[in-house]
Amino acid sequence: MQLPDLLNNNNLFLNLNGLIQRENESLNQVKDEIFSRGTSALLHLIRIQDLNKNCIAEFSLYENQLINIKDTKIVYSSESLGFLLNEISPLFGTLRMLQNLSIKLLNVLGVNTLPNSINDYMKKSEKHKVEQKLHDKIRVYWESTGEILKHYRDIDQHYKWLFRRYFLQIKGIKTIIIELPDNPETKSPKKFTYSKNINAIDFLNNAFKEIHDLIENIAIEYGGVKTKHNQGLSMDQLGELTPFSNRTISFMYLKYIKPVSGKNTMHLEGIGMDQLDTGKLTIRKYFLDEKNLEQAKRLYGK
Numbered sequence: 001m002q003l004p005d006l007l008n009n010n011n012l013f014l015n016l017n018g019l020i021q022r023e024n025e026s027l028n029q030v031k032d033e034i035f036s037r038g039t040s041a042l043l044h045l046i047r048i049q050d051l052n053k054n055c056i057a058e059f060s061l062y063e064n065q066l067i068n069i070k071d072t073k074i075v076y077s078s079e080s081l082g083f084l085l086n087e088i089s090p091l092f093g094t095l096r097m098l099q100n101l102s103i104k105l106l107n108v109l110g111v112n113t114l115p116n117s118i119n120d121y122m123k124k125s126e127k128h129k130v131e132q133k134l135h136d137k138i139r140v141y142w143e144s145t146g147e148i149l150k151h152y153r154d155i156d157q158h159y160k161w162l163f164r165r166y167f168l169q170i171k172g173i174k175t176i177i178i179e180l181p182d183n184p185e186t187k188s189p190k191k192f193t194y195s196k197n198i199n200a201i202d203f204l205n206n207a208f209k210e211i212h213d214l215i216e217n218i219a220i221e222y223g224g225v226k227t228k229h230n231q232g233l234s235m236d237q238l239g240e241l242t243p244f245s246n247r248t249i250s251f252m253y254l255k256y257i258k259p260v261s262g263k264n265t266m267h268l269e270g271i272g273m274d275q276l277d278t279g280k281l282t283i284r285k286y287f288l289d290e291k292n293l294e295q296a297k298r299l300y301g302k
Contacts, residue, residue: 002035004229006042012212013038016219018227026108034101034215037094041208044091048201051084056174069170073177076168081176085163091204092153098211099146102218106130109222119150134221141214145207151184159187165194176201244279248272268296
């Protein structure tokens with residue numbers, strides 16, 4: 001599920017959102033999937049960042065008692081680190097999906113000879129009718145983080161546990177370090193080397209940025225312009241909506257920040273869609289009474 005405010009606040013996929021082809025329903029479906037996968041990736045990254053801070057804060061409680069530290073990093077373990085590590089596997093999978101969605105995007109935009117994956121495209125790119133300018137962008141992406149991301153994800157999903165080495169860096173900027181192998185293409189833990197000091201946290205942030213930029217560049221080439229995301233409801237899942245009857249068929253809960261008298265204030269709205277027995281659909285706006293408003297304040301710690 002996409003979160004429009006989260007995407008807007010981080011300036012994500014705005015050009016893709018502004019890529020409009022009114023008769024191309026396949027494009028709309030691919031866009032929605034990219035927005036949903038992009039939201040998922042960003043949420044993983046935010047949780048990783050927050051859990052990294054938790055690990056550092058936990059260590060700091062005991063730091064003044066550790067008087068014999070000579071190395072720049074030490075082996076570290078905590079519950080927060082366990083939660084952090086469990087964010088990484090699904091993030092690798094989500095980024096891999098976004099890779100393949102970049103090719104699917106080109107497909108629905110008219111390059112209909114393309115394979116289903118970016119990896120298959122790169123193996124025989126000369127067979128496909130992609131403009132040279134776009135092909136060069138895909139190639140640069142693939143050679144930067146794309147191919148190695150694919151290898152990391154394959155190891156994590158199909159071979160051995162990828163995350164065997166994790167530390168707390170205590171000299172300089174404190175951070176959790178989750179070492180990734182330099183040579184994942186070997187697919188053999190016995191042959192892995194770690195001389196490049198690849199930290200999974202930094203790598204994943206950069207990998208997300210680069211696949212986002214590739215998708216945005218594709219959108220720009222096809223006329224996409226920066227457009228803010230709006231929250232909406234997908235009604236396709238409801239089917240034919242028959243037989244007709246008086247009923248509520250959907251509800252959307254909105255929470256947003258709005259400036260009032262120079263102060264940012266949280267606003268809550270409920271919007272429902274009803275069906276009448278004639279089949280006609282109507283929109284209804286809901287408001288909170290005083291009791292539920294107080295409950296909402298407690299819910300959000302206000």
